[in-house]
Amino acid sequence: MTTTLTLMPFDELEVDSATRVDVDSYRLSVIRIGDDLYVIGDECSHADYSLSEGEIDTDEMTIECWKHGSMFSVVDGQPDSLPATQPVPVYEVHVVDGNITVTITDEDES
Numbered sequence: 001m002t003t004t005l006t007l008m009p010f011d012e013l014e015v016d017s018a019t020r021v022d023v024d025s026y027r028l029s030v031i032r033i034g035d036d037l038y039v040i041g042d043e044c045s046h047a048d049y050s051l052s053e054g055e056i057d058t059d060e061m062t063i064e065c066w067k068h069g070s071m072f073s074v075v076d077g078q079p080d081s082l083p084a085t086q087p088v089p090v091y092e093v094h095v096v097d098g099n100i101t102v103t104i105t106d107e108d109e110s
């Protein structure tokens with residue numbers, strides 16, 4: 001099954017920032033780098049801390065977990081430094097009529 005969720009207006013997301021959005025049962029980090037958008041799972045794969053509160057590296061396209069410093073790719077969700085070893089989920093994102101939407105499939109939930 002595929003679910004499409006509307007998150008927030010694109011214009012409300014500051015450039016080079018991340019915002020946590022809780023919608024349905026999902027906890028998402030909506031990340032804007034320039035005019036490009038990425039949506040990943042907000043919960044660090046190492047422990048329950050919010051990735052949206054971390055620093056974004058716009059050159060490396062990563063977001064840092066503020067708790068222990070693992071850096072996650074905003075593109076594929078993979079951590080490139082310890083202590084995290086597992087990726088966070090990555091979601092398909094679009095802008096529809098000015099609103100950011102994500103498409104979540106069953107595969108994403110497994």
Ligand code: FES
Nearest residue numbers: 044046047065068
């Ligand atoms: S909680 Fe994120 S790296 Fe430890």
